Amino acid sequence: MTVSSTPAGNAVPQPLVVRTVAVDDPGALLALLPQDAPLAWVRRGDGLVGWGEVLRIPVSGPDRFAAAEDAWHRVLAHAVVRDEVGLPGTGPVAFGSFAFEEDSPRGGVVVVPRVVVGRRGTTAWLTTIDTGATIGPAPSLARAAGSRRPVTAPGAVRYDDGAVPAADWRDVVAQGVAAIRDGEVEKVVLARDVVATTERPLDPRWVLGRLADAYPSCWTFSVDGLLGATPELLVRSEKGLVTSRVLAGTIRRTGDDAADLARAAILAHSSKDLEEHEYAVSSVADALAPYCSSTNVPDVPFVLHLPNVLHLASDVTGVLAAGHGGVGIGGAGGAAGGAGAGTGGAGATVPGLPGPSSLALAAALHPTAAVCGTPTEAARALIARLEGMERGRYAGPVGWFGADGDGEWGIALRSAEVDPQDPHRLRLFAGCGIVAASDPAAELAESEAKLVPMRHALASD
Numbered sequence: 003m004t005v006s007s008t009p010a011g012n013a014v015p016q017p018l019v020v021r022t023v024a025v026d027d028p029g030a031l032l033a034l035l036p037q038d039a040p041l042a043w044v045r046r047g048d049g050l051v052g053w054g055e056v057l058r059i060p061v062s063g064p065d066r067f068a069a070a071e072d073a074w075h076r077v078l079a080h081a082v083v084r085d086e087v088g089l090p091g092t093g094p095v096a097f098g099s100f101a102f103e104e105d106s107p108r109g110g111v112v113v114v115p116r117v118v119v120g121r122r123g124t125t126a127w128l129t130t131i132d133t134g135a136t137i138g139p140a141p142s143l144a145r146a147a148g149s150r151r152p153v154t155a156p157g158a159v160r161y162d163d164g165a166v167p168a169a170d171w172r173d174v175v176a177q178g179v180a181a182i183r184d185g186e187v188e189k190v191v192l193a194r195d196v197v198a199t200t201e202r203p204l205d206p207r208w209v210l211g212r213l214a215d216a217y218p219s220c221w222t223f224s225v226d227g228l229l230g231a232t233p234e235l236l237v238r239s240e241k242g243l244v245t246s247r248v249l250a251g252t253i254r255r256t257g258d259d260a261a262d263l264a265r266a267a268i269l270a271h272s273s274k275d276l277e278e279h280e281y282a283v284s285s286v287a288d289a290l291a292p293y294c295s296s297t298n299v300p301d302v303p304f305v306l307h308l309p310n311v312l313h314l315a316s317d318v319t320g321v322l323a324a325g326h327g328g329v330g331i332g333g334a335g336g337a338a339g340g341a342g343a344g345t346g347g348a349g350a351t352v353p354g355l356p357g358p359s360s361l362a363l364a365a366a367l368h369p370t371a372a373v374c375g376t377p378t379e380a381a382r383a384l385i386a387r388l389e390g391m392e393r394g395r396y397a398g399p400v401g402w403f404g405a406d407g408d409g410e411w412g413i414a415l416r417s418a419e420v421d422p423q424d425p426h427r428l429r430l431f432a433g434c435g436i437v438a439a440s441d442p443a444a445e446l447a448e449s450e451a452k453l454v455p456m457r458h459a460l461a462s463d
């Protein structure tokens with residue numbers, strides 16, 4: 003298998019040849035994946051899975067989103083595409099994952115898979131992506147998938163403290179509360195990690211299958227060793243319509259449905275949680291506004307019920323301002339023109355090209371107050387000072403985009419990063435929004451509740 007790696011900014015070695023055909027129902031998408039480097043973005047059975055790397059684009063630094071986008075544009079400018087289905091997620095597709103922090107050593111990556119299988123309602127498709135060849139006969143799913151080794155359980159799992167032991171993390175939260183009371187920030191999101199060591203080398207498919215089964219309303223993802231099921235959609239951009247699911251304000255579930263309903267009512271009226279939520283919604287609405295001709299921000303949040311927690315949730319929508327017509331930036335035969343042009347990162351649009359891509363919107367939105375705080379820069383500085391942990395790709399954008407720039411990017415929550423050097427070792431992450439009224443012990447309990455999905459996914463029972 004040829005794996006091309008191109009640092010952003012360099013010329014792309016060979017043109018991609020992309021072919022999408024409709025296929026019969028392929029069954030569960032996640033069941034098609036190989037153990038090695040699976041790519042996934044799946045919710046309620048719909049979405050995309052991919053495998054094989056035809057191209058890997060590593061990026062880093064403050065311009066990591068723009069660099070990824072530019073490189074993707076350059077790839078598309080030379081791509082030869084035959085797409086017989088024409089839906090979001092057909093034709094050329096790239097998966098991506100980006101670090102939370104600008105200066106993180108984990109930077110970011112865009113991976114173009116060799117094979118993508120997608121489903122949207124009753125339509126399913128297969129895309130094959132290759133280099134240097136001409137368009138051949140229609141690909142078949144049986145040939146593209148080949149044979150698969152059975153999924154293996156991780157066996158016994160040991161959990162150890164991460165960068166900051168749980169007991170000390172209460173002090174971190176207390177310092178966050180003190181900083182808020184001192185007027186340094188209004189809200190800050192503080193996170194912690196836990197290290198899991200598995201008896202057998204991790205088979206990511208085990209984790210993905212269990213996450214998707216237990217958390218069907220979340221987006222189950224896998225990109226470059228980052229696995230999870232996030233309930234929070236940073237942005238979906240499709241044919242000019244932009245959607246973001248904002249979460250902030252959380253209460254743990256008890257396991258008793260009647261008690262949980264009462265707790266949902268408490269959450270919906272909790273001034274502490276409503277305040278936390280308001281910061282997150284405003285940060286998303288404010289970041290989307292410059293790109294949209296209209297936005298819709300619900301007056302009151304709804305309560306999202308997950309098996310482990312209840313969240314205050316708001317679906318913010320917007321219509322992209324003129325210029326976005328769903329026109330391909332790559333398209334068949336390399337219609338893009340202007341290699342290296344593009345949205346140039348957050349905010350900038352290029353006349354004559356469609357409006358901002360989903361990744362440019364993700365870049366503009368990141369980091370929202372749901373994972374950073376308010377005001378953003380002060381909260382960022384406070385996180386760097388107090389948290390004592392490298393977030394890596396946790397709480398960064400993870401998702402996919404296509405040739406027209408449309409795509410979906412979640413916030414990488416309820417997630418774990420597999421150690422690239424050791425497939426027995428993972429870092430699990432969880433964080434909590436802290437406001438003036440936060441109680442450190444309650445926040446620690448909340449962070450434990452947010453670790454439940456990954457702990458569940460790693461269990462072998």
Ligand SMILES: C=C(O[C@@H]1C=C(C(=O)O)C=C[C@H]1O)C(=O)O
Pocket residue numbers: 191193234249250251252278313372373415416431432433434435436452
């Ligand atoms: C930071 C996390 O979750 C975020 C924080 C929330 C909160 O503090 O109420 C709720 C949902 C997410 O926006 C996490 O899961 O790690």
